[in-house]
Amino acid sequence: MNSARCILSENDCKIFQTITDEWHNSINIEECFLTWESKSKCKAQSKTSFLHTLCFHIRGLGLRWGEVLLLTLNGKFDVITLLETGKFCKSTITNAFPDYNIFYQKGGNPHGGVLILIKQYIRVSRIQRDV
Structure with missing residues (x-):
């Protein structure tokens, strides 16, 4: 020894x-x-643990809001990514997903934009980048 x-x-x-x-x-x-x-x-x-994710190409959050709610209520997702969200009311998202951190990046066209919802127990931070 x-x-x-x-x-x-x-x-x-x-x-x-x-x-x-x-x-x-x-x-x-x-x-x-x-x-x-x-x-x-x-x-x-x-x-052993799992990270449950949902990625949904919605092409307009206003048109597909019911589908988003139905999917997220039935699944217990840690991360939800919604693509081509278009315009939406942030307070509606905050009220519907109170235990998520919300990250949004506006897109270049009317249906553009990405909305990412991440459960609050997951440590995340947004990194700003100069373009």
């Missing part, structure tokens, strides 16, 4: 010590592998 301390970082040395202790305290190699396998499965399962 002393030679490991010379080569490994403090954190790596602790991990190495844990592995060798488990190795030496196991009755046989199969028991050791079962212990390691169960620990890796627990960690993998606890870190």
Whole structure:
């Protein structure tokens, strides 16, 4: 173990010590592998999460508002991206999606524009860019 301390970082040395202790305290190699396998499965399962997204090319939010509401009410989306939104009332969006951060970029034509709604528990910030 002393030679490991010379080569490994403090954190790596602790991990190495844990592995060798488990190795030496196991009755046989199969028991050791079962212990390691169960620990890796627990960690993998606890870190599993999904990001549910919706991307909808709506071609005018006013015309497709009912469809947007129907889709978003039935699905639990973390991120909603609406393309070619056109003009809309921001307060309507804020009232309909109170637990979302709202990002909008105006488009170059009457049906242009992108509206992105991101759940508030996801840390985001808008980056301004000079064109």
